[in-house]
Amino acid sequence: MSTLLRVPCAYQGGKQRVAVEIADILLDAAPGPGARFYDLCCGSGAVSIELVNRGVDPSHITMLDLSSWGKFWSAIGSGTFNMDTFDQLLSELPEDKRAIRAHMSALSTLPVQDREAELYPVLQASSFGGKQIWHDGGRWANAFFRNYWEPTATSVRRSPANPMQPSPVELRRRVETLVNGMRGVTCLNADIMTVLNTPFPDDAVVYVDPPYQETTGYAFGFDVKTFARRFRELSSAPLFVSEGTPLTRNAVLLTFGGAKGGISGMRKGKHQEWLSQF
Ligand SMILES: C[S@@+](CC[C@H](N)C(=O)[O-])C[C@H]1O[C@@H](n2cnc3c(N)ncnc32)[C@H](O)[C@@H]1O
Incomplete structure (x- = not known):
């Protein structure tokens, strides 16, 4: 049985199919082995999980989500998730x-x-x-x-x-591996704008996965361009944002599983995943 960590369950807008590619880009942007990763709007945690699977220490990851995912990851990270x-x-x-x-x-x-x-x-x-x-x-x-x-x-x-x-058996298996493997992450159950109140460390790499424009069905939202502009006033750390369209000239079209398996992601007219660097 694989010991790799997996998201607890599928989630609208979850990034598990493109997490390998996103992690490649975030790891490339890291200024050194001690870099601090921020997974803002972490949801089911696909990107943080991939970073940990790739060897990043959970204590170097800060997650954030205003929804119940924020409560879930806070409990996992602090070791207070009650398995009983x-x-x-x-x-x-x-x-x-x-x-x-x-x-x-x-x-x-x-x-x-x-x-x-x-x-x-x-x-x-x-x-x-x-x-x-x-x-x-x-x-x-x-x-x-x-x-x-x-x-x-x-x-x-x-x-x-x-x-x-x-299934319930597989859900339990995944959550148990997360309880052990993700312990030590910091997770804030807060609005994303609150992270702009304190400076980011010099070795930060920041990833934001907002609800996509034109997507309905989320409880909360925010204006990602305002966030990016205010972030830039505060920090020079690399900032990457997921969207269904490119947001900057420095944007990459993700290919759902990398170049070899990317055929379905490249079909014209189909849903696309872009990662834009600000
Ligand atoms: C596209 S989903 C993120 C999916 C996630 N990357 C994953 O792999 O599961 C967007 C997330 O943004 C969160 N969110 C929306 N507005 C927010 C806000 N103002 N502050 C914090 N989180 C917010 C939602 O709760 C949702 O979980």
Whole structure:
């Protein structure tokens, strides 16, 4: 079994398919072996995870997300993620996959208490289309869940679609490896603009993955060009921003898995991933 770290689950806008290429570029931009990496709008953590898989010490990574991912990664980084609570939530899942959706819907109406970090990955792994689910302080919002689906005699797809992706067993395996492998990261559960209040270290490499323009369905947003302009007034550190279009003349079209596997990413008219350097 691979010991490489993996994102807990699929997530709208998640960068796992282009994380290798993004990490190549961030590592190239690093001024030395002790560089400090910033993964702002980290979501499911695809880029930070890739950096750790490539040998970066978690203590050299600062993540940030205003959503429940921020709570999840804060708990993972500080070693306060409660595996017993997580196991309890997983043990309460119905065995019948047809009952999962109703279970998740019911779970999402209960008070979060102090277990947002542990509950969130369970809900997000069951989210319809990987769309962002968020907690608005009182309740979960945008909480729509996948149903178990089985092929009929005439359906094109021949295999069933599971309501949780990955399965509860695989989710637990991934989270357990993250508890061990990502311990030591700093994660701020805050608005991205707050990082402009303090100077960045000289050896910083900064990556920002905002909700893409024209993309709907996220709880929060911000103006990335304003962020980049104010960042530049504050710091000369390399700054890279993901978008579906180039934002600067210094932008690279990512190829979904590198040059060899990049055919689908290059198709005209298809969704594109650009990394722009400011
Ligand atoms: C495209 S997703 C990031 C995906 C991530 N790189 C991954 O691999 O999963 C954008 C993220 O930005 C976060 N976000 C949006 N507005 C924000 C803000 N003002 N401050 C902090 N985070 C914000 C959202 O919660 C969301 O997780």
